[in-house]
Amino acid sequence: MFPFLIIFPILFTLSSSTPLEEFLGSRSTDDYNIHAVLVAGSNTYDNYHHQADVCHAYQVLRNHGVPIENIILMIYDDIANNSKNPYPGKIFNVPFGPDVYAGLLKDYTGMELTPENFLGVLKGDKDLAAKGKKVLTSGPNDHVFIYCANHGATGLIGFPTGALSSDDLNKALVYMHEHKMYDKLVFYLEACNSGSMFENILPDNINIYATTSANSVELSYACYCDEPEFHTCLGDDYSVSWLYNSDFNDLAIETLEQQFKYVVEGTIKSHPQQFGQKSIASLNVGQFLGENTSSKIHAARSYPKDFVNSRDVPLVMLRRKIERTDDAAEAAVLAKELQTLIDGRRFLEASMENIVSQLCFNGYCSDVEKILSTQQPLVNHSTYSKVAKKFQSSCLNLGIHTDGMKFMYVFANLVESNNFTESTLNRFLADLEKACNDHIVNHKFKAII
Ligand SMILES: *[C@@H]1O[C@H](CO)[C@@H](O)[C@H](O)[C@H]1NC(C)=O
Ligand SMILES: *[C@@H]1O[C@H](CO)[C@@H](O)[C@H](O)[C@H]1NC(C)=O
Ligand SMILES: *[C@@H]1O[C@H](CO)[C@@H](O)[C@H](O)[C@H]1NC(C)=O
Numbered sequence: 001m002f003p004f005l006i007i008f009p010i011l012f013t014l015s016s017s018t019p020l021e022e023f024l025g026s027r028s029t030d031d032y033n034i035h036a037v038l039v040a041g042s043n044t045y046d047n048y049h050h051q052a053d054v055c056h057a058y059q060v061l062r063n064h065g066v067p068i069e070n071i072i073l074m075i076y077d078d079i080a081n082n083s084k085n086p087y088p089g090k091i092f093n094v095p096f097g098p099d100v101y102a103g104l105l106k107d108y109t110g111m112e113l114t115p116e117n118f119l120g121v122l123k124g125d126k127d128l129a130a131k132g133k134k135v136l137t138s139g140p141n142d143h144v145f146i147y148c149a150n151h152g153a154t155g156l157i158g159f160p161t162g163a164l165s166s167d168d169l170n171k172a173l174v175y176m177h178e179h180k181m182y183d184k185l186v187f188y189l190e191a192c193n194s195g196s197m198f199e200n201i202l203p204d205n206i207n208i209y210a211t212t213s214a215n216s217v218e219l220s221y222a223c224y225c226d227e228p229e230f231h232t233c234l235g236d237d238y239s240v241s242w243l244y245n246s247d248f249n250d251l252a253i254e255t256l257e258q259q260f261k262y263v264v265e266g267t268i269k270s271h272p273q274q275f276g277q278k279s280i281a282s283l284n285v286g287q288f289l290g291e292n293t294s295s296k297i298h299a300a301r302s303y304p305k306d307f308v309n310s311r312d313v314p315l316v317m318l319r320r321k322i323e324r325t326d327d328a329a330e331a332a333v334l335a336k337e338l339q340t341l342i343d344g345r346r347f348l349e350a351s352m353e354n355i356v357s358q359l360c361f362n363g364y365c366s367d368v369e370k371i372l373s374t375q376q377p378l379v380n381h382s383t384y385s386k387v388a389k390k391f392q393s394s395c396l397n398l399g400i401h402t403d404g405m406k407f408m409y410v411f412a413n414l415v416e417s418n419n420f421t422e423s424t425l426n427r428f429l430a431d432l433e434k435a436c437n438d439h440i441v442n443h444k445f446k447a448i449i
C-alpha cells in the first residue's frame, strides 16, 4: 500500500505541461459519443483474472457516465456461478474490493466468444446485427475504447474457441478507419506478448492509440494470486493498474499519457508499451472512459502483489492446493490432476521439438536449437497469420489447449527467416500439416491447458 501512495502524487508533478494547459489542450470541440468494446478472451476458473478485469472495466465506464447501450461486453461468464467460486454470484478484481459482477449487461457469452464475433462487433457486422446481437454503431465523430484481457502469444490473442491473429485484428481496425467508424480509438490490451499484436503493423496515422501490458517477447502477469479462499488470481498486473488509476482520478483532467506513465510505474512484472498515434495520449482519459465524476470509489487501495505468469496459473494453483490441504484423499486427487497437466505440457514440448526438427529436415531451418531458443521480431504478420491458422486447424486448438500458445514464436522465427513466396509458403503449410500429423494430432491429452 505504501509505494502506491507515493507514486500517485509524483506522476502528476513529473508531467511537463501545467495542469491548465493540459486541461485546455485536451478539450475536444466536436460532439462525440463514447462507444466501448470489452472482451475477456478466456474461460474456466483458473482464468478468473481476465473476466474480473473486464467486469471491473465495465464498472469504470458506467461510473464515469458511459451509457449501457454504448458498451458491448463479451465474457464467457462461467465464473460467477462456478462451483469453485467461494462467493457465488460475485466476482472480485481486488482483495476486499467491491463485487464487479453486479449490474452487468452481457452481450456475448459462452461459445459466442469467438474471434469472428469480435471482428464482427468491431466492423459493425450487419449479419450479427440482424440476429439481434450488439455491434459497434459508432460514427465519424465518435470515440471508441477497446479493452481486451486474453491469453496471448506472438501475433495472437486467445479466445475460448481459438486465437485471433494480429493481421486479422489490424485489418479490422483499418476497416473501421476506412468506414469512418470513429474519430479516435484507444485500445488497451492485456495478454502475454501483447506488444506483438501492434508492433510492426498498427499504422500511426489512423487515429488509433494502443497500449499493451507486455512487450512483444515477454509474458503478462496475473496478480492477487494468493488470496485465501479463492485459489485463483483476481486480476492482472497491468490491468488493475489502469483500472485503479481510473477509479481514483478525475478523468476529465488526467491525460492518457499520465495514465500510461502511472501504469508503467505500477506494473511490476512486465513492460507496458505504447503504439500507433501517440499524440492521442495528450487527450484526457475521460474522452474514452467517460468524463463524469465517478459516483463510486471502487476499491480500497491495494498494490498488486502475488504475481504468477498468466500461462502458469493452473499449475501454480494446483501445487498450492496440494501443499495446503490436510485431506489425504483430496491431495491424491489433486496430485493426479497435476500430473496429467504436467504430462500434457511435456508431451506438447516434445511434440513441438519434433515438429521443428522435421521442418528443419524439410529445409526450412538448419539449427533446431536456435529456432526453439530465439524470438525474432514479427514483421510479416500476414504470412504468420496464415501459418498460425494452419497450426490451429491442423495441429492444435489453441482455444482449448492454451499452453500451445507458448510455442507459437517458433513459427514467427520460421516465417521471418524464410522470406516465403506464395509457392514456398504453400509447400511449408503442407509440410507443417504433415509434421503435425506425425507428432501431435490424435494426442490423448485433454489437459494441455
Ligand atoms: C453525466 O453527468 C451529466 C452532468 O451531471 C449528467 O447530465 C449526465 O446524465 C451524466 N451521464 C451519465 C450517463 O450518467
Ligand atoms: C447464476 O445463478 C443465478 C441464481 O441461480 C441465476 O439467476 C443466474 O442466471 C446464473 N448465471 C449464470 C451466468 O449462469
Ligand atoms: C525476399 O524475397 C523477395 C522476392 O523474392 C526479394 O525481393 C527480397 O529481397 C527478399 N528479402 C530478403 C530479406 O531476403
Ligand SMILES: *[C@@H]1O[C@H](CO)[C@@H](O)[C@H](O)[C@H]1NC(C)=O
Binding pocket: 379, 380, 382, 383, 419, 420, 421, 422, 425
Ligand atoms: C510477407 O510474405 C509474403 C509471402 O508469404 C510476401 O508476398 C510479402 O511481400 C511479405 N510481406 C512483407 C511485408 O515482407
